[in-house]
Amino acid sequence: MTRKFIGRLSAVDTDFDGQLKQLLAWEAVANKQVEEIVAEILQQVRNRGDAAVIEYTNRFDRRNLTGAEDFCLTPQALTEALARIGVEEREALEVSARRVREYHEHQKQGSWRYTEADGTVLGQQITPMERVGIYVPGGKASYPSSVLMNAIPAKVAGVDSVAMVVPAPEGEISDLVLAAAAIAEVDQMFTIGGAQAVAALAYGTETIASVDKIVGPGNIFVASAKRAVFGHVAIDMIAGPSEILVICDGATDPDWIAMDLLSQAEHDEQAQAILLCPDAEFLDAVESSLERQLAELPRATIAAKSLMDRGALILVDSLEQAIKISNRIAPEHLEVSVADPESLLPQIRHAGAIFLGRYTAEALGDYCAGPNHVLPTSGTARFSSPLGVYDFQKRSSIIYCSPQGADQLGRVAATLACGEGLEAHARSATFRIKK
Template identity: 60%
Template sequence: MDVLRLDTRRADFDAQLTALLDRAPETNADTVRIVDDIIANIRARGDAALLEYTNRFDRRDLTDAAALEVPRAQWQAAWESLPADLRSALEAAATRIRAYAEHQKIAPFEYADELGNRLGQQVTPLDRVGLYVPGGKAAYPSSVLMNAIPARVAGVEQIIMVVPAPGGELNPAVLGAAHLAGVDRIFTVGGAQAVAALAYGTHTIPSVDKIVGPGNAFVAAAKRAVFGRVGIDSIAGPSEIVVVCDGHTDPDWVAMDLFSQAEHGEDSEAILITPDAAFIERVAEAMERRVTTLPRETMIRTAIANRGALILTRDLDEALRVSNHIAPEHLELSIDNPRAWLPKVRHAGAIFLGRHAPEAFGDYCAGPNHVLPTARAARFSNPLGVYEFQKRSSLIDCTPEGAKPLAAIAGCIADAEGLQAHAQSARDRG
């Protein structure tokens, strides 16, 4: 299998690693121009533009925007049509995701300062959230659960889901997951036009306060463009996995863990970091042997050739330093006593501890969210969670006596900033 070999002992290691990490595609000018035109058209013409784009891009022939909404009875029928084992699996995953999300709620607080004033934080949920679900080549009921359940746990009043339906076809598992997760309304629209409709509203689709969920380059560009009008979760990039291994894990397991992300797309990133040179060869052999058993062999081979690497380090300490630089979406610590090494991990979206916690568990049913920062964004951002659907408001409650010392402090600082109205407003309370 064509896979890059890197060695931290080589003088060109840093340059090679930088080149590997810089391969993530950027949104190009043509995409931005197209998206800007779509957004402007949706804002100007609403449902009429939405129908035109839906008919053009999704090969449909709709004349009434009301037909974009999926009747609730269709969700129920889709859920009941699913095989019993899939329904049970989705229910089990939803239960675990909900249980984890319940632990994430941000708590309000209040306290009294030394002057008798009360300060604190009020927490409220967002009113309405838009959930974008990809359609077309793949169906992701797991993404419906991961996005909708935390919003529901947060107390969001209304969840609006948009999903493209090429040729009018909808995946029953996606509809079933929406039924299970508590989505309120579903519209069969996709692409930048769906993002624009959620951000600005049309007669048929209500505007939302925040848009979450992954999509293609046009969806990503549209989310960038509407940010500020609405909130967004993140700009999702290609999938990533780093496996840090001490050489004692079954190489077949490691190979398949790398493939679990490579099969998402040709630009996915899959990297093994280990201080064991012989283990690298065993994993390389397992990769070549096991890839032939997978339906997405061609895609996996392309991803590994484009953005895969087997990295040899001096020791595990250095392996974790390299991993921290990469700041991967998913990090597997496939080593003895992984908790002892956990304090050395500074940057990763999700951390999988030990040899029996593969990334695939996180994608579906472990409980923590699978919507994670990519493209080194784990250096400064977080997984999707309940907190993404809650707002914090500061509380300031001053007594007449407690206001006097603050008036003097605020007035002095306001004078220094040249803001006399601020200063007088403060001193009026003194």
């Protein structure tokens, strides 16, 4: 693989498959030392509740908490933050929230049932979870968009109570995050983070009630904690670094494509930005644009390392080959920047979110298009889906037998139960058979 400040590959090279595999390699969240630290934190919070939460929060976030009341925010604190932010910021949050809510309303599923000829009723009852916890990162940056994307689908699903945790290093927290929580109608908010926050949500403390599911991104300690509590509570996913893959026919403005790649590269050093194109001259133009525009970014150091370590411009022989490679990668974000993107859509099997057309920047999906920006990463789009209303709903089967149905089904069940050597099952079924 040739590399200046971003890798260059060709899909016709004999060793392309190996090069691509190496490019995509990413060590999942599995660090023995981290896991040992997280296990100790989880156990301490489970045993000691608020006291352990306060101890770890003071240590890791440089706080001076003395009691649980110090990490609990009132609804009034959220509405006051909403009043403090600028008019333009408030309008942006409200537009984004409205669009996210409208999109997710289409995902709501309803209960259903049908009646068989003998009167037996079968169906499915859809119910929301009772209590959900959302984790919103803090510290290096604030993410009000994460508040909206995690809380609003839960609210649309009908979740009774949404509890939000967000770290506040040295007591600092963004007004935008608080304002977003107010707009998303978060029910409870706690200024704690890290593995101790995940533990509090999973196991409960004297102050924080345990939840049914924990969603939202975080650092390696948060991800490891979510993995550890899975099974006791549900989680959304173990997220890897952010990814973008762009398929372009070479006719889009190269500056646009370069900035789209940079929009993900600036997330963190492990983010991945890849361009597939059948036009070598266009790849050259994008590379030049990347180098020029990179120098203008505040997070240039982060983006440069991302491009150097995990980025690539890949020459393909056709758009069809680009689609095949894309399906193999199963990217988190896929931009299809071509003349007729709809014609390629049926061929796309694996992607977290698909952005069609030259004018559809991935960044729009991050903030305000409407679909959720919590997406499967690291190839898991092969079997996972974006966060949605369905993640906060449960399904219960409904079986209501008529006397005739119990007679017919009982005979079938008894035969199968006897075949499995389960006599009590067979007798339970035959008790209801007509004599």
